[in-house]
Amino acid sequence: MKNNNVLYHLLAIFVVAVWGVTFVNSKVLLHNGMTELEIFFVRFVLAYFCIWTIAPRKLWSNSWKDELIMVVLGITGGSLYFIAENFAVGKTYVNNVSFIVSTSPVLTILIAASLFKEAKANARMIVGSLIALLGVAAIIFNGQFVMHLSPIGDLLALSASICWAIYSLLIRGISARYNATFITRKVFFYGVLTSIPMFIFYPWQFPFKDFLKMEVWGNIFFLSVIAAFLCYVLWSYVINKLGALKTSNYVYLSPITTVIASAIILDEKMTLMSYIGSALILIGVYWANSQKSCDW
Numbered sequence: 001m002k003n004n005n006v007l008y009h010l011l012a013i014f015v016v017a018v019w020g021v022t023f024v025n026s027k028v029l030l031h032n033g034m035t036e037l038e039i040f041f042v043r044f045v046l047a048y049f050c051i052w053t054i055a056p057r058k059l060w061s062n063s064w065k066d067e068l069i070m071v072v073l074g075i076t077g078g079s080l081y082f083i084a085e086n087f088a089v090g091k092t093y094v095n096n097v098s099f100i101v102s103t104s105p106v107l108t109i110l111i112a113a114s115l116f117k118e119a120k121a122n123a124r125m126i127v128g129s130l131i132a133l134l135g136v137a138a139i140i141f142n143g144q145f146v147m148h149l150s151p152i153g154d155l156l157a158l159s160a161s162i163c164w165a166i167y168s169l170l171i172r173g174i175s176a177r178y179n180a181t182f183i184t185r186k187v188f189f190y191g192v193l194t195s196i197p198m199f200i201f202y203p204w205q206f207p208f209k210d211f212l213k214m215e216v217w218g219n220i221f222f223l224s225v226i227a228a229f230l231c232y233v234l235w236s237y238v239i240n241k242l243g244a245l246k247t248s249n250y251v252y253l254s255p256i257t258t259v260i261a262s263a264i265i266l267d268e269k270m271t272l273m274s275y276i277g278s279a280l281i282l283i284g285v286y287w288a289n290s291q292k293s294c295d296w
Helices: 003-031 036-051 064-091 094-101 104-115 123-141 151-174 180-195 208-212 214-242 244-265 272-289
Strands: none
Touching: 003 036, 003 214, 003 244, 036 064, 036 180, 036 214, 064 094, 064 151, 064 180, 094 123, 094 151, 104 123, 104 151, 104 244, 123 244, 123 272, 151 214, 151 244, 180 214, 208 214, 214 244, 244 272
16 A cells, blocks of 8 residues: 555544544533534534635635535535434434444445445445444444434434435545535535524524633634544545545544543543454454455
């Protein structure tokens, strides 16, 4: 594997590692009184202002078709994804949501194989993905695989997973025509714009004075500048280089960093199943992405 190819894989690992920590950051903000919608809105607004410092100054895409794709990216990778995921937590068990959302790499493979003839996932990628998914289950359910049926919540979680799969596939196509920072700026803008109507049903309630608390602004800074601004740019870039299918498999690594961050920050101890699950995820991701035969 060439050195630059190794760099792309390392960048994907970095991004997913950061995203795994965000669950802990969001939990801290929730404990401080912010709602899920408020966290998403502030996160993407600040990230949008950050992206303007490096993104091209052009306002519109080259065509209305591409602009429409940008709108869909903002919805599937922004507002609808986060809102569906957050509201799913309120309707069903957290374990259900975590596991269902983690199926997005498998859904990415299935959707790509169904819609695009040139997207052919080999057996090695499929087996590796399933091994990694088994590792995710081991971490989330801690050895006790019990799915509590809650149709509305589970469907919302599935919607979030489908959203991310669609986002990853669309990014692959559009990134060949536009700079990663331009795409990311559009994602943030349309993500924020399409989330605003939700405040009609869930009005803002967080006191603005509480933004001065270090525990609040510190976590918001991480979510906005690192996890959104930086990581969304890198994710678009890596998908363009590695392909949607290989890059999506790195999403499986997220639970590993989540349990590690929880153990360090929230003092939630890692169990034996956490270690076993982490090992399965690492083996699965390596197995799925170690072959060059699928670059879609």
